[in-house]
Amino acid sequence: MEIDLNGATVALDGETNPIVDAVLAALRANGGTVVEAGDAADIVLMSNPLRPGATVQDPCQHADARRAAVAMAERGGGRIVFLISAAAGMPMRRHPRFSMENAAMLAGMRALAMEFGPKVLVNAVGFGAVAAETIVSGDAAMLSHTPVGRAGCIEEAVAAVLFFCDPLNTYTTGQMLGVDGGWTAGYGRNF
Numbered sequence: 001m002e003i004d005l006n007g008a009t010v011a012l013d014g015e016t017n018p019i020v021d022a023v024l025a026a027l028r029a030n031g032g033t034v035v036e037a038g039d040a041a042d043i044v045l046m047s048n049p050l051r052p053g054a055t056v057q058d059p060c061q062h063a064d065a066r067r068a069a070v071a072m073a074e075r076g077g078g079r080i081v082f083l084i085s086a087a088a089g090m091p092m093r094r095h096p097r098f099s100m101e102n103a104a105m106l107a108g109m110r111a112l113a114m115e116f117g118p119k120v121l122v123n124a125v126g127f128g129a130v131a132a133e134t135i136v137s138g139d140a141a142m143l144s145h146t147p148v149g150r151a152g153c154i155e156e157a158v159a160a161v162l163f164f165c166d167p168l169n170t171y172t173t174g175q176m177l178g179v180d181g182g183w184t185a186g187y188g189r190n191f
Helices: 018-029 060-075 096-116 140-145 154-165
Strands: 009-014 033-035 043-047 078-085 120-127 135-137 176-179
Touching: 009 018, 009 060, 018 033, 018 043, 018 078, 018 135, 018 154, 043 060, 060 078, 060 096, 060 120, 078 096, 078 154, 096 120, 120 154, 154 176
Parallel strands: 009 033, 009 043, 043 078, 078 120, 120 176
Antiparallel strands: none
């Protein structure tokens, strides 16, 4: 996917992983300039652990996102994209704490979208099972309940983030785009 960032600055807050690395590379390739976290940025990526069993960032991340939103609003606009697990929208029975922490991040993202719109667009991408050589997001158990029947690839994950960063996208805020092969559509089990 190609977008024109025309020199927009991008900052990362949170952990890095193969998806984040690929997103940053794509944003650079589309004209973005990556700056240090804490610097004024046009786009802020709020990256959380994407594998169950990991503890989501401390509550300061929401405070960091709010600080970024305040600064963006004062400058006239910006975008914040939370990178979270699809478990935010569909809790995983085997991973209740991870699901709850991601759901809290989703709720916080929506609150920021309400508070800082229309100047700041705040959205999230909820990743299901995404694999490079190994599963880098989600849980392999998700695959048995994924309508498309496979793990996603890094490029599919990146495209979703680019959608929220695209300057032509000016009307979407407060949303989580699930990149999960349909996992959050519901479990495809026979009961």
